[in-house]
Amino acid sequence: MARRALVAIVLLVCAACGSTAARVPLERAAGTLPATTLASTTTLPAPAPAAPPPPPSTVPPAVAVLTTHGFPLPVDRRDPGGWVVQTPCGNRTTLSIGTPLATPTVILDPGHGGGETGAVGPNRLRESVLNLAVSQYAKSALRGAGVSVILTRPGDDRVVLTTRSQLVRKLHPAAFVSVHHNSSPDGPRDSPGTETYYQYRSSSSKRLAGLVYEEVFRALSAYQLPWVGQVDAGAKYRLNDQGGDYYHLLRETAGVPSALAELAFLSNPPEADLLTRPDVQRVEGEAVARGVLRFLRTRDAGSGYVTPIPRNTPTSGGGGEGCVDPPL
Numbered sequence: 001m002a003r004r005a006l007v008a009i010v011l012l013v014c015a016a017c018g019s020t021a022a023r024v025p026l027e028r029a030a031g032t033l034p035a036t037t038l039a040s041t042t043t044l045p046a047p048a049p050a051a052p053p054p055p056p057s058t059v060p061p062a063v064a065v066l067t068t069h070g071f072p073l074p075v076d077r078r079d080p081g082g083w084v085v086q087t088p089c090g091n092r093t094t095l096s097i098g099t100p101l102a103t104p105t106v107i108l109d110p111g112h113g114g115g116e117t118g119a120v121g122p123n124r125l126r127e128s129v130l131n132l133a134v135s136q137y138a139k140s141a142l143r144g145a146g147v148s149v150i151l152t153r154p155g156d157d158r159v160v161l162t163t164r165s166q167l168v169r170k171l172h173p174a175a176f177v178s179v180h181h182n183s184s185p186d187g188p189r190d191s192p193g194t195e196t197y198y199q200y201r202s203s204s205s206k207r208l209a210g211l212v213y214e215e216v217f218r219a220l221s222a223y224q225l226p227w228v229g230q231v232d233a234g235a236k237y238r239l240n241d242q243g244g245d246y247y248h249l250l251r252e253t254a255g256v257p258s259a260l261a262e263l264a265f266l267s268n269p270p271e272a273d274l275l276t277r278p279d280v281q282r283v284e285g286e287a288v289a290r291g292v293l294r295f296l297r298t299r300d301a302g303s304g305y306v307t308p309i310p311r312n313t314p315t316s317g318g319g320g321e322g323c324v325d326p327p328l
Contacts, residue, residue: 059083062100063170067328070154072101074166088153089323090160103171104148106292109178109249110135114158116317119183121272127181128156130266130275135179137285138292145293157326161318165252175208175292176258178249181275183267184313185228192220193229195262196304199250200237204257210235210302212261212291217304219287220264223280228268234306248318257295261288 059082064074073085073095082096110131112118118127132155139149150171152164168176185193194217198209213235238246245251250258263284264271274280294300 058096059098060100062098064101064167065095065098066101066150067095067098069327071157071159071326071328072150072152072167073098073328074163074170086163086166087325087328088157088159088163089325090162090320091325093325093328095328101150101171102148103173104150105174105296106142106147106149107152107168107171107173107176108135108138108149108288109152109164109176111178111180112317113153113156115322116158118317119181119266121266121275122269123272123276125266125272125276127266130181130281131179132156133278133281134263134285134288137282138177138179138288139285141286141289142292145289147293147296158323160320160323161248161252162320165249168249168253168256168258172256174257175295176249176253176256177208177212177288177292178258178260179288180260180262181264181266182229182262183265185265185268186230187228189227189229189233192217192227193233193265194220194304195230195233196235197247197250197260197262198235198237199245199254199258200239202254202257205250205259206235206237206305207300207302208257208292208295209259209261210305211294211300212259212288212302213304214302215287215291215294216261216263216284219283222283223274225270225274226268227271228265230309232306232309234304235302236306236308238308238311247315263288 058080059078061078062075062083064072065083065085066072071088073087076084076086076092079094081094083098084092084094087093112128112131114128116128120126135151139151142149152167153159182193182195194213196209196213199205240246247260249260264275266272266275
């Protein structure tokens with residue numbers, strides 16, 4: 001009997017132990033175990049702190065800005081230091097001071113500038129200086145008619161073509177005209193050898209070029225001179241080997257009605273002498289302005305359209321080789 005009682009006691013103790021072990025999986029499955037029972041003993045690393053946001057820019061948004069020295073420059077982006085702009089020589093720099101530019105109605109581009117003189121007349125008149133004077137007269141006339149205008153360069157400064165075309169694309173004016181004077185004519189003419197070029201695939205550009213041609217040709221015809229020019233003088237296009245516009249300032253401003261104007265031949269001695277006169281420079285500038293105004297305010301078609309003779313004479317200049325940025 002004593003032996004049977006001892007065995008019964010041992011079996012009761014084992015049953016009690018077994019019942020606790022059996023309850024643990026059930027309680028764990030039911031979620032009734034204390035939280036400390038489920039806690040993992042593995043310590044996870046703390047998450048890395050989030051990077052602080054970049055400091056805000058100190059300048060307002062702008063697509064182009066006017067520098068303290070009068071250069072209108074296209075803006076690439078803003079950073080904490082200011083506007084990142086494309087410089088006259090096509091470099092990048094940050095400006096903390098400047099005036100944001102609103103879109104003007106017209107951008108006028110005095111061709112060449114600084115050490116890139118363009119044509120030089122037999123009287124030593126530099127095309128870059130002449131182009132600027134004519135453009136300033138055109139600007140004054142347009143402003144007098146209530147039209148907002150900016151020039152791509154404020155003085156006799158070098159500005160690469162990429163900066164000029166980028167400015168036009170950023171501001172997207174209603175009209176863009178690049179003002180030039182010519183050299184290397186085919187021969188004598190009975191009338192001015194004025195030429196304008198337009199974007200081949202743009203009817204608006206063609207009309208702008210035809211109106212500027214019409215006004216400049218008419219204005220210069222008042223002077224009796226032994227004129228020179230090309231046999232296909234007039235309003236026309238010129239294509240490159242890929243079938244696109246040959247001139248950078250027409251090709252890279254697609255979407256903006258643009259024209260490149262060669263007003264007269266600086267290489268012709270009688271024309272060069274005439275073009276030294278401020279009154280004649282004003283006549284040219286006001287003629288350009290009248291053509292632009294008619295483009296903006298009328299439906300006039302323009303005139304002087306010709307089929308161009310294919311030409312292989314390359315143009316040069318406009319790049320950044322040897323260019324040194326002026327104070328901005």
